[in-house]
Amino acid sequence: MRKTSIVCAFAALSISACTLDSRTSGSGDEGPIGETAQAIVSDCDYLNPVFWPPLALPVDFDRELLIRDVAVVDDPCRTTWSGFCPFGGTPGAWTFGALMSQMAGTTPPQQFVAEWLHQWEVPLVVNGFTAPARPGVRPVLIDPWLVASGCPAGAPIVGPGACPLDLQQAPFRLLATLNRADLQDPMPLYGGPPSPGEVRFVFGIFDLPSGGPLPATVILEYRLPSQRGGAPATTFDWANGFHKLSDPSLGPIGSPSYLAVLESLLTDITSPGAEPGALNAGSAIGQVRTNEIVFGPDWKLRESTLQQVGLGPNAALLLPDTTKQTPDDSLNASGVLDGYLDANAFFTGSTNLMDFTQTPVPPSMLGGESTSPPPPPAPGPFWDHTLPTPLLPVERHHFAFATCNGCHSPTELATPFTHIDPRPAGAQSGVSPFLASPPIPAGGPTGLPAPGTELTVPDPAGTGAVFSYHEPWRRVCETTRILNGVAMPFTRANGAH
8 A cells, every 4th residue: 555644734623634645555566656755654565564574684774774873974994084994994985085086087186176166156157047156165165175285275276376175184074874775766856867866975064273063064966876896786786785784793883894885885886987978987976965054144055967068078077057846046936936836736637746746847947056044933935836825735835845945944844954964073963853753663553653753844834734754764665665676666755865
């Protein structure tokens, strides 16, 4: 049985609720896909022994899906350039500098990184929309890094006289690695080709003089490659590789055996040639995303992708791209956005949202920067139709949550801007309420998490609706589905970290 429940508790109706369900038989691989890019708590056929026998080795969320244990993210061998590797491993393998060097193709890595950073120093026009310069990038990040590299503060980092940044001094601290095989989807929400899933490295920017964390993150998001070691590889193959990390025989998280398995997987995803035929000698990088409030006012989210600059397919640079499924801020509550929302709404007779699927936002509407609203009690903006709105509360919220700034919104998702928090050295990153629910809570009905373990968020539009989420449970469900060899997603994944 595939089921999607929307809990809409209206204040005027006290405890009353409305529920919208889509159901199929218990095969787990047919019928419509339940959409989790809006307020839902999904049951899960693959965690329900009535439909599927339990895996011999259950999925461990912390060991194989969202890895943030300090024994991994502060591993002295792979996350530093110290060369201290008494139990084996590749020095610096999981540092920002090493990963960017592997991504750079034939461009010198220092230049590759500098060209990317310079984009915050100048105003941009992306898809016809303006993204103003964020001049704080210079005193907060670039100048301290230049000084640590033996260059004077204020020196140029691109063009004539550029002083190269020392990538071993890069002020980026690893916060977590994520196995997002759950993003595997034959029909992605954002459109485009089928998604094989992703692996992500989340870094926090830190203050070079003090080492203290800054409110800024950078996420390197790699598509799972179509091959491994020269042999074809599918999402199923990669999921099985990561599933080995849940095996307690490897020892605790961060043991030499655990780290060796993890490094082998990540190396085969991040190395040049991982995806034959891709830009920059086969880099599997999909996009690089940033989320910060230190380069200028307001929380800003941006996205960069490899793009050719006329020097051949192996000399592509990370250049600004549109923020996917996110209209430019200027289009909120506009006739242009109304037209898109109307075409996806129940009241028009459209079937686009009947099972909580959604057509991609038209490319012409996508902006190059997204602003996250301030936290309550500030009256921050949220995505909406012009008034009076014909949308049901879940329709507005469903669209908003699928956007970058809706997913990172204190009002829309009770998220304090980052889903994985910047951290000081030696401390584990905290996670947002969206990622904080227990992944396999006991005590719920068969195939469902226990009541009260989900995140509930009131509708910021003031309708009285309440939306509920259990994201770790959903990710465990989807990973279990993949490990059972089922290709069709049980829920439609969202892009949160």
